[in-house]
Amino acid sequence: TKITIExxxxxxxxxxxxxxxxNIVIIDENEKITLPLRRRSxxxxKIKVGETYERPPSRVNPLEMGGHDLTNLCKQEDKDVxxxxxxxLSLGGLYAEEVCEKAGVAKNKKADELAASEIKAIRAAILAIFEPIITNDKSRLRAHIVTEGKEKVDVLPFELSVYEKKEKVLFASFNDAADDFFTTQIAEGVEEKAKSEHEKEVGKYERILKEQLDALRRFQLKEVECIKKGExxxxxxxxxxxxxREMDEKRKxxxxxxxxxxxxxEIDTSVSLHKNAGAYYEKAKVFRKKREGVERAIDTTKEKIRTEKAREVRVEDALMPKRKEVRREKEEWYERFRWFETSDGFLxxxxxxxxxxxxLVKKYMDVNDLFFHTQAEGAPAVIAKTAGKDVSADCLREIAQFAASYSNLWKYxxxxxxxxxxxxxxxxxTPPSGEYIKKGSFMVRGKRKYFKAALGLCIGIEKNRLVACPSSESQKGRLNIFVELEPxxxxxxxxxxxxxVKIFVDSAKEEKKEEIKQIATQEKVMSFLPSGKSRIKRGYPLRK
Structure with missing residues (x-):
């Protein structure tokens, strides 16, 4: 294919x-190569800058091959037909098998053993299979993707008998089918590479953890050994x-x-036995400090492993094939967390x-904001950006429900x-003197206000954004579509x-389905779900 550029x-x-x-090659008026996509020899x-462009050598065109030429070719080959x-004939494995199937010829039969009638049937089968393309008969084209379960197996302009029993997804044109098929393939390849890198990162921390555990065991043994010797x-x-007294006193x-x-x-004869025992106790203290340091490092590494395993595998947009663009607002800083807006408009x-x-607490919480938390282990830190303004009782209940629903109360x-x-x-x-606050925990001083909160959440879409919010009626009214959950x-x-995701996509109009798929991916939805099992209380269709 050639395109002229002025x-x-x-x-x-x-x-x-x-x-x-x-390959893609740019050539000038004198057929000289000015820029190749790939240099090849x-x-x-040769495909190199400055070389005269030569077309690839012609190969046999099976659609133009007559019966006599096909017979001569077969008689010279002792391979399977x-x-x-x-x-x-450059048909490739798939179409070669289709030709044999349509011609009624055993595909493993030697080519030089074919009868004249079989060669004739093979030629007729080739022409019949590709006739819709030869004649440009669009009524006989049936662009589709062959599927097996969730896997996309192949993309074809017309149906083949070798895929007769496979499921198929039809498309308006072969271009549409090919675009969908290869976009998915490229995306899966990029995602697979990203997952591989993600697994390598997890593996790195797991190797570090193993080394730390080995060091911990060594320090524990040394500490116990030194104490035992002192005692x-x-x-x-x-x-x-x-x-x-009976030994040689010359040795120190x-x-x-x-x-x-x-x-x-090991006894130092230059000092008393009391000091020798003390030396062993001092060594034990050294090993204890090393052990405690390794224990802290182990906690850090375990946290990194947990975080890395829970992290959504992200792929740079530039590496992914372009899909239909979804119109949405610019992503805000708070979208990396779980979030919603109260009925009064507080974030x-x-x-x-x-x-x-x-x-969240260190970087984004101000002194006049509200901080919500539950006593249950694994509870999130929840802040309301109120800037010291009054918050209605209804909104306080919404925030309390949000905080309680994402704690382990839901899981249990x-x-x-x-x-x-x-x-x-x-x-x-800042902990009290001599105490330690673990990562993700905080000290709360002064009077607290307590709320009884019913657990319940809505996962939905608002203004082309996926959100999770309390299940109050005022919150439901803000969402275009949502699913209400309960523990x-x-x-x-x-x-x-x-x-x-299925509820969201099924309830959308045909022209909105692709947009919904991109807003509410399974990975994004999963990141908004509370820990533990849930049931869908109700699913609500798109309102607009």
């Missing part, structure tokens, strides 16, 4: 070579003194093993894990929980996210 006083041509791996030609058709010196003080440090023990002691943001809890199947509220200035990361049931997060 640029000022020059005429250039863009040549697309539709060969295996393919073949026995008959399907291989001869695939390679010598042994005091327990056998007299016996050790007696042994030392002596090694000895007491009868009935397997412990070897409420909740953490997803210890790391995001820490970021509770339908109601207790939540407290304080101002931002009451929350601190319990038997749906795990993976199954539930698939079901929610």
């Amino acid at each position: 640029r000022w006083d020059k005429k250039l041509r863009l040549v697309a070579e539709l060969l295996p791996r393919g 073949f026995s008959s030609r 399907v291989r001869v058709l695939a390679s010598e 042994l010196i005091y327990a056998r003080y007299t016996a050790i003194e007696e042994i030392l 440090v002596v090694s000895l093993t007491l009868p009935d023990t397997d412990v070897q002691l 409420v943001i909740g953490g997803k894990d210890a790391t995001t809890n820490e970021i 199947g509770f339908y109601e929980g207790e939540c407290y509220c304080v101002t931002g200035e009451q929350v601190s990361k 319990g049931g038997d749906l795990e997060k993976n199954e539930l996210s698939k079901e929610i």
Whole structure:
């Protein structure tokens, strides 16, 4: 395929070579190559800047091959007929098998053993299969993607008998079918690579953890060993003194093993046994500090592994094939967290894990904001950006429900929980003297206001954004489409996210389905779901 390009006083041509791996070459009026996509060297030609462009050598066109030529070709080949058709006639494996099937010829039969009638049937089958393309008879074209379960197997302009029993998805044109098929293939390849990199990152931390656990065991053993030696010196003080008197006093440090023990002691004869015991206790302290340091490092590494495993695998947009663009507002900073707007218009943001809890409180909470939390383990830090303004009782209940629903109360199947509220200035990361606050936790000082909150959430779409919000009637009224959830049931997060996406897509108009698929991907929906099992209370269709 050639496309002529005019640029000022020059005429250039863009040549697309539709060969295996393919190539694109720009040539000038003198057929000289000015820019190739890929530099290649073949026995008959070179694709390099400055070289004269030579077309690829012509191959046999099976649609133009007469019966006599086909007979001569077959008589010269002792390979299976399907291989001869695939390679010598450039049909490829799929269409070679289709020709054999349609001609009624065993594909494993040797080409040079074919009868004249079989060769004639093969030629007729080739012409019949490709006739819709030869005649440009669009009524006989049936562009489709062959599927097997959720896997897209192949894309074809017309049906083939080899896929007769497979499921098919029809398209208006072959271009549409090919675009869908290859976009998916490229996207899956890019995502697979991203997942592989993600798994490597997890593997790196797991290797570090193994080394840290090995070090921990060594330090624990050394600490116990030193304490044991110090205690042994005091327990056998007299016996050790007696042994030392009988030994060569010229040596400063002596090694000895007491009868009935397997412990070897290193004794410094220049100091008292009391100081020798003290030295072992000091060594034990050193190993204890090392052990404690490794234990803290292990906690950090475990947290990194948990965070990395829970992290959504993201792929740079530039690496992904372009899909139909979805019109939506610019992404805001709070969309990396769980969030919603109260009925009064206050922004409420909740953490997803210890790391995001820490970021939320340290970076985004002001002293006049409200901080909501439950006593249940694994509860998110939830802040309401009120700037000190009054908040209605209804909105306070909404925020309390949001905070309680994302705690482990949901996981344990509770339908109601207790939540407290304080101002931002009451929350601190500074612990009392001698105490330690783990990552994602905080100190709360002063009076707290408590709420009884029913657990319930809505996952929905508002202004082309996926949101999670409390299940109050005022919140439901803001959403274009949503699913209301309650604790319990038997749906795990993976199954539930698939079901929610299906409800959203099925309820959308045909022209909106692709847009909904991009806004509410399974991964995004899953990131908004609370921990544990849930049931769908009700699903609501699109209102607009």
